[in-house]
Amino acid sequence: MATRRDLANAIRALSMDAVQKANSGHPGAPMGMADIAEVLWNSHMKFNPSNAKWADRDRFVLSNGHGSMLIYSLLHLSGFDLSMEDIKQFRQLHAKTAGHPEYGYADGIETTTGPLGQGITNAVGMAIAERTLAAQFNKPGHDIVDHHTYVFMGDGCLMEGLSHEACAMAGTLGLGKLIAFWDDNDISIDGNIGDWMEKGVPGRFVSYDWHVIPNVDGHDADAINAAIEEAKKVTDKPTLICTKTVIGFGSPNKCGTYSCHGAPLGDEEIALARKELGWTAEPFEIPEDIYAGWDHKEQGAQDEAAWNEKFEAYRAAYPAEAAEFERRMAGDLPANFEVEMDKFIAATQEESPKLASRQSSQKTIEKLGEILPEMFGGSADLTGSNLTNWSKMVKVNKENANGNYLSWGVREFGMAHMMNGMVLHGGFKVFGGTFFMFMEFMRNALRMSALMKIGTIYVYTHDSIGLGEDGPTHQPVEQLATMRVIPNFQTWRGCDAVESAVSWKVAMMRGDAPTALVFSRQALEPMSRTPEQVKNIEKGGYILKDCDCSAGACACDLIIIATGSEVGLAMDAAAELEKAGNKVRVVSMPCTDAFDAQDQAYKDSVLIPGVKRIAVEAGVKDCWYKYVGLDGDVVGMTTFGESAPANELFEMFGFTVENVVATANRVMGK
Secondary structure, eight states, X not given: OOOHHHHHHHHHHHXXXXXXXXXXXXXXXXXXXXXXXXXXXXXXXXXXXXXXXXXXXXEEEESSGGGHHHHHHHHHHHTOSOOHHHHHTTTSTTOSSOSSOOTTTSTTOOSOOOSTTHHXXXXXXXXXXXXXXXXXXXXXXXXXXXXXEEEEEEHHHHHSHHHHHHHHHHHHHTOTTEEEEEEEOOEETTEEGGGTSOSOHHHHHHHTTOEEEEEEETTOHHHHHHHHXXXXXXXXXOEEEEEEOOTTTTOTTTTTSGGGTSSOOOHHHHHHHHHHHTOOSXXXXXXXXXXXXXXXXXXXXXXXXXXXXXXXXXXXXXXXXXXXXXXHHHTOOOTTHHHXXXXXXXXXXXXXXXXXXXXXXXXXXXXXXXXOTTEEEEESSOHHHHTOOOTTOOBOOSSOOSOSEEEOOSOHHHHHHHHHHHHHHOSOEEEEEEEGGGHHHHHHHHHHHHHHTOOOEEEEESOSGGGOTTOGGGOOSSHXXXXXXXXXXXXXXXXXXXHHHHHHHHHHHOTTSOEEEEOOSSEEOOOOOOHHHHHHGGGSOEEEEOOOOTTSSOOOSEEEEEOTTHHHXXXXXXXXXXXXXXXXXXXXXXXXXXXXXXXXXXXXXXXXXXXXXXXXXXXXXXXXXXXXXXXXXXXXXXXXXXXXXXXXXXXXXXOSHHHHHHHHHHHTTX
């Protein structure tokens, strides 16, 4: 019968072999953490390899994602749909076993990790989701939401500031179902970490109000098991288990050194390691008794069956709540969502309020709160400025998990990645707000949500030099352009209350991609529209005001494209140009990404080939030349802003009717 060490050595063997075959990768962490992983997955983790998305499974996050062969070995050995051929294809084109764990590539991978500190932060979000969902759905005698989130993380994760943002939040909220393992091996790429990392990790986590279990031998299965048992008994705090390990455990000449961190061991060293570990199987071969010791399919099926039985009892007692739980975990919107939102949008168009679009956003959030019980909002210490609150908002804190809003504090990056974790967990439509300029702190989280194809919603207010007196440090100039180039990511900047409401509707319906909603500080003039124009807003760009194209061939002399607060300016400039006998079309383009996704016929019907064009936006010019062409021009920013009242800044930087008209005349050759 295979011993625990034999089972752990299977991870080591697969990791050595796969990295060697790929001629790249990180064998050190999988070899060092193999004993911890074996105890956790074989004695504590609740999961079903035959149903990787079972709602009440424990979540496992490999925050030190460079050690990806650890999770691939675990998935293969325990019975997930990850074959030995997949292991052999490690780091190869179209393989499930990418260089870092990629969400959606293989069953059992809960999040994409690799950028250090991001996995633990996702995990905090998952634990927040579990706690909140349990508070919303569990009833006396019916605990249908009751699972843990386990995290492996290395020294690198704990060097990243992001991990501090998230772990401090976890302690503040008392996330007792979160258990993290620190792989304390003293090694990173540059060598021994003593010259650049302090030794106070346990004390730091105590100060975060975590339960800390220090000095656990990461190669002693009994000690690891005892630590996990202790952690599970602590229900009012997250737990950090400090596991002292040897990187590259089993490699006679490279263990404990940086040389096994991120490079193959080499055939000669692997042969020596096999001898050291007592592993006699050939490369990529696992003995049957080892497979039998790891196989979790039967146990997983029993665990899920027991939960299904509990859920059916819950359904019998609380049928409405059971149906709602299933809907939310499936990611489906309420059946009446689109109808109710379309009614709200139509009423907003009829009312045509003159508001800052952040105020329009808040009115939409109020409506969404009526029809989406799964909505979960928040702000990075700017609720009163972002206007992300609504009348039925209930704050989540350590004492109350049954809420729908978090004050994240001044931790924009952490907020974004924790939001991603909540979305990955399931059961919520999650948004969080901050000033648009602070998107810069969050950029990696935006990219990761796009990479994972998940529906996180980022709310950004104070969207341009219109911020005014706070000056250039707070005035976003290049941010719109840089967000628009993120693949699988939509950026919406509405020009009034109607476009703002439509952007919210679209964001909530995009479960497979993230969205940024960008709103103004200053009041925006409402635009007049037909029902067809309102419908076309969802296409990202549409004709707001047209010239006379009734003769068959378009008679327009010029097309002005604008977004946000500059749409009103474009309309005023068009009126002046028409006084001089020009025929001008105005196109509002709140979302370039959505417009680009339309068919060519629609795009040509809006931006007619051959017609001169200019674009107007209070951001950098560069992204607009793809729409106006080399013979067009852009009224935009070429510098940072300044500190002054907004109206003075718009005039200073050329966002005036006079300058738009002059630019238009120059493009038209007049």
